[in-house]
């Protein structure tokens with residue numbers, strides 16, 4: 220039997236040697252792996268560096284490392300990942316929620332108070348993180364989550380159960396195709412696929428585990444964004460808001476496209492690295 224600190228070092232070395240991540244990344248991953256394998260919160264590791272890890276736990280850690288060395292992301296190995304401080308069920312049928320996407324939640328919370336009675340749509344919901352997080356913040360609102368992928372929706376539906384939210388419904392749809400014509404939302408939020416098929420980031424082996432239809436869009440990554448901007452006005456209330464996450468180099472084109480359509484009050488929002496990652500706009504008052 221060996222101690223927590225011994226295993227932490229061992230995990231870090233194994234990761235650095237096999238998947239070429241830097242020292243800081245290896246430390247972070249080692250902490251995640253230990254927390255998950257020992258089922259302990261981070262606070263446990265502050266005062267328990269010398270605690271021994273038993274044989275079963277050692278074997279469990281080795282099985283995690285075997286998968287990680289093949290570049291499988293931790294989120295899929297663990298079958299869970301955190302978003303906005305909550306843990307969501309996850310498998311390879313849906314995108315791993317990114318911290319970047321938390322910006323959308325921050326923006327909504329900044330604009331609408333907790334008592335608001337909104338009709339909210341999370342379009343291309345994947346694991347359901349945006350819609351489910353907002354369904355908790357806005358108990359008086361009604362949330363719809365939708366996705367073209369029934370497998371992704373299965374993941375989202377598991378998360379609806381896990382988080383015990385009832386003000387939410389899910390709908391399988393190719394963007395707006397299966398929505399009723401008179402169905403109007405106050406707020407449509409989306410993190411659509413926006414990576415160009417020629418983007419070198421797609422060579423990243425970890426990305427190969429994620430569903431490609433959650434990542435890649437035609438027309439240099441703009442096809443889905445443009446389609447959503449084209450169609451959303453039909454499904455927004457007067458002055459209803461559309462908020463789109465996009466790549467940090469896409470802001471200019473997205474803004475231009477919004478300007479050509481039935482939107483005004485166009486705003487661009489920066490992430491913690493000061494990059495424009497979300498563009499929002501209101502449907503022109505009718």
Ligand SMILES: C[S@@+](CC[C@H](N)C(=O)[O-])C[C@H]1O[C@@H](n2cnc3c(N)ncnc32)[C@H](O)[C@@H]1O
Pocket residue numbers: 313314315316317320342343344345346347348349365366367368371392393394410411412413432433434443
């Ligand atoms: C970038 S992922 C975002 C997932 C989730 N909202 C998140 O932020 O983690 C894009 C999602 O859009 C869905 N999608 C792709 N094409 C679609 C379409 N034509 N209609 C509806 N959803 C689509 C994918 O299945 C995927 O779940």
